[in-house]
Amino acid sequence: MTLFRRRASDHVDADELAAYRRSLESNMARIESACSAVTEMADDLRHRVREPDDVAEALAAAEAELEDVATVFALQEAPEPLRALHAEFDANLERALRGIVTIERGCGLTRLQHATIYDDEPQAYWKRGYHNVINAQIRMRDIAIVLFGWKVGAPAEVSVAARVQQMEA
Numbered sequence: 001m002t003l004f005r006r007r008a009s010d011h012v013d014a015d016e017l018a019a020y021r022r023s024l025e026s027n028m029a030r031i032e033s034a035c036s037a038v039t040e041m042a043d044d045l046r047h048r049v050r051e052p053d054d055v056a057e058a059l060a061a062a063e064a065e066l067e068d069v070a071t072v073f074a075l076q077e078a079p080e081p082l083r084a085l086h087a088e089f090d091a092n093l094e095r096a097l098r099g100i101v102t103i104e105r106g107c108g109l110t111r112l113q114h115a116t117i118y119d120d121e122p123q124a125y126w127k128r129g130y131h132n133v134i135n136a137q138i139r140m141r142d143i144a145i146v147l148f149g150w151k152v153g154a155p156a157e158v159s160v161a162a163r164v165q166q167m168e169a
Contacts, residue, residue, distance in 0.1 A: 052107035099132030
C-alpha cells in the first residue's frame with residue numbers, strides 16, 4: 001500500500017496565510033502612498049517645479065513611513081513557501097528607502113555654498129533616486145500580486161514562466 005504524504009514545506013495554515021495577506025494589504029497601501037508621493041516630488045525636483053527646501057520635510061516623512069513599514073515587515077514571518085518572495089519584497093522596500101536617501105542627498109547638495117539648483121550633480125541624484133523608488137515600487141506590486149493570489153502547490157515565484165504556468169492552469 002502506498003501512502004502519499006505532503007511535504008512539510010507544502011503545508012500552509014490557512015489562518016496564518018490570511019493573517020499574512022491582511023498585514024501585507026495594509027502595508028501595501030502605506031507603501032504605495034509613500035512611494036507615489038516621493039516619485040512625484042523627485043519628478044518635480046528634476047523638472048524644477050519645486051525647490052529642494054520645499055520637499056525636505058515631506059521626503060523625511062515618507063522615509064519615516066517606509067522605515068516603519070520596513071521594520072514591521074522585517075519582523076513578520078511569511079509562510080514557508082513564500083519566504084523567498086517575502087525576502088525579495090523586503091529587499092525592494094530597502095531599495096525604495098535608499099532611493100529616498102539618494103533624493104535627499106541631492107537636495108543636500110543644493111545647500112552647499114557654491115552649488116545652485118541648476119548643477120548637474122543634484123539632478124543626477126534626483127534621477128537615480130527617482131528610478132530606484134519607481135522600480136522598487138513596480139517590483140513590490142508584482143510580488144504582492146503573486147503573494148495575494150498564491151495557492152498551495154503553485155510556484156511561489158515572480159517570473160514570466162510562472163505567470164504563464166498559472167494562466168494555463
